[in-house]
Amino acid sequence: MTERTLVWKNATFSINDDLCVNLGNLTITPSDLIVLIGGNGSGKTSLARALNAELPLKNGEAPENYHPVLVSFEKQMQLLEDDYKMRNNDNASEEEAFGITPNKLFADADPNVLKDVIAGMHLENLLDTPIRQLSGGEGRKVLLTKALCSKPNLIIFDTPFDALDVQTRTELLKLIDEIHVKYKTPTILIVNRPSEIPETLTAMGIIQNLQITKISSRSEIEKDPDAIALLGNAKLPDITLPQTPKKFALKALKDDIIVKLNEVTVAYSRVVLDKLNFEVKRGEHWQIIGPNGAGKSTLLSLITGDNPLVYANDVTVFGYKRGSGESIWDIKKYYGLVSGALHLDYRVSAPAINVVLSGFYDSIGLYHQPSDEELSTARAWLKLAALDKQEHQSFKTLSFGQQRMLLIIRALVKNPPLLILDEPLQGLDGYARTLVKAFITYIMKNGHTSVLFVSHHKEDTPEGFTNRLSFVKTADGFRVEQEKI
Numbered sequence: 001m002t003e004r005t006l007v008w009k010n011a012t013f014s015i016n017d018d019l020c021v022n023l024g025n026l027t028i029t030p031s032d033l034i035v036l037i038g039g040n041g042s043g044k045t046s047l048a049r050a051l052n053a054e055l056p057l058k059n060g061e062a063p064e065n066y067h068p069v070l071v072s073f074e075k076q077m078q079l080l081e082d083d084y085k086m087r088n089n090d091n092a093s094e095e096e097a098f099g100i101t102p103n104k105l106f107a108d109a110d111p112n113v114l115k116d117v118i119a120g121m122h123l124e125n126l127l128d129t130p131i132r133q134l135s136g137g138e139g140r141k142v143l144l145t146k147a148l149c150s151k152p153n154l155i156i157f158d159t160p161f162d163a164l165d166v167q168t169r170t171e172l173l174k175l176i177d178e179i180h181v182k183y184k185t186p187t188i189l190i191v192n193r194p195s196e197i198p199e200t201l202t203a204m205g206i207i208q209n210l211q212i213t214k215i216s217s218r219s220e221i222e223k224d225p226d227a228i229a230l231l232g233n234a235k236l237p238d239i240t241l242p243q244t245p246k247k248f249a250l251k252a253l254k255d256d257i258i259v260k261l262n263e264v265t266v267a268y269s270r271v272v273l274d275k276l277n278f279e280v281k282r283g284e285h286w287q288i289i290g291p292n293g294a295g296k297s298t299l300l301s302l303i304t305g306d307n308p309l310v311y312a313n314d315v316t317v318f319g320y321k322r323g324s325g326e327s328i329w330d331i332k333k334y335y336g337l338v339s340g341a342l343h344l345d346y347r348v349s350a351p352a353i354n355v356v357l358s359g360f361y362d363s364i365g366l367y368h369q370p371s372d373e374e375l376s377t378a379r380a381w382l383k384l385a386a387l388d389k390q391e392h393q394s395f396k397t398l399s400f401g402q403q404r405m406l407l408i409i410r411a412l413v414k415n416p417p418l419l420i421l422d423e424p425l426q427g428l429d430g431y432a433r434t435l436v437k438a439f440i441t442y443i444m445k446n447g448h449t450s451v452l453f454v455s456h457h458k459e460d461t462p463e464g465f466t467n468r469l470s471f472v473k474t475a476d477g478f479r480v481e482q483e484k485i
Contacts, residue, residue, distance in 0.1 A: 038207030040401030290471025336411030
């Protein structure tokens with residue numbers, strides 16, 4: 001890859017008629033590994049797109065004929081969306097119905113470069129696997145492989161560690177370091193957490209209001225009050241959550257056991273759950289941990305009923321034995337859900353206020369006329385989540401972190417008996433993570449809601465959990481361990 005210093009002079013880029021990204025005067029040398037941090041809605045993704053030459057230059061000067069590539073969680077989500085659309089087409093060929101594979105993505109790559117990069121990424125056994133079946137870390141490595149094969153002279157990573165387990169994050173961070181050294185390619189790394197910052201960085205900056213407002217050494221930036229909050233050390237006032245309208249108050253559950261799995265077995269290419277017995281009682285709060293691909297999301301999908309294999313097993317939720325004639329709405333009204341799958345499925349172009357209001361009705365989108373009390377409650381939640389200024393903004397136009405925060409308060413708004421949170425803090429800046437942890441802590445201490453909480457980050461776990469379920473790696477898969485905390 002050609003070593004090249006990249007220079008922008010008084011450069012601004014158009015997002016739309018009203019908004020611009022301001023890169024100002026920026027110089028990136030081949031030896032640079034620059035780390036950037038920023039809040040949700042600050043313009044991190046837009047700035048990454050400007051660096052990736054995706055936005056039109058409005059004023060100033062930008063490098064010409066350079067070849068950047070962008071690797072991001074959002075790019076991975078878009079790839080999954082493209083795969084979904086291709087497969088769910090009435091006119092799809094047999095090949096299209098199979099879906100996108102790494103081999104299809106690498107079809108135009110230089111074979112010599114491709115062979116070297118695939119070996120470095122350890123992807124040899126995954127080349128013909130549909131991307132929808134890859135773990136988050138595997139999918140991220142596929143995107144990185146495609147990027148490197150294009151011989152870029154700038155690599156931009158936009159929050160690449162989101163949704164990855166500890167081991168995969170560590171491996172990817174090491175890989176980014178190695179790529180920077182081996183290929184002598186300047187690198188921009190946008191992160192949300194201190195643990196995602198490589199030791200070999202050359203500079204660090206803060207993104208605010210669609211521009212890099214400060215750039216200096218790591219030691220100087222980490223003293224900045226804005227950086228302290230963004231990296232997760234914000235101090236919050238006492239939190240009191242809004243009251244749910246009385247019309248949505250549910251009858252008390254008759255049974256103390258709200259979830260019961262009896263000898264549950266789920267197998268795909270391997271056994272994921274093997275004769276699992278699992279109960280959630282009222283008042284219990286479960287932390288669920290384990291690496292990517294262990295079975296955490298599978299377990300939660302059985303509880304929500306989104307996994308069709310629930311009907312081949314003995315699963316009882318809120319007193320309803322699955323497969324006994326209950327409707328999905330009988331189940332949905334009792335739980336609030338946040339997950340990557342829900343985020344991906346939330347495809348409606350609804351204003352932020354309607355996303356929150358939809359939580360009262362367990363729908364994707366709002367199909368009811370809200371009452372004044374519902375509107376008042378939703379607005380109280382938006383204000384608490386620092387999203388009140390985005391009340392009328394379309395869900396699709398918000399940043400990923402703002403979208404995730406909306407889905408969190410959507411799950412909380414009806415105060416359900418069970419809260420299912422699968423990597424809820426994914427994509428949130430440090431302040432937002434601190435805020436959501438305070439919400440969950442308040443619920444566990446003051447409410448009647450049981451919580452199931454999945455996270456790959458130890459520091460994301462709020463205080464107050466009573467039980468832990470762990471997926472532990474074995475020679476041929478994973479075993480499940482359960483304990484009181």
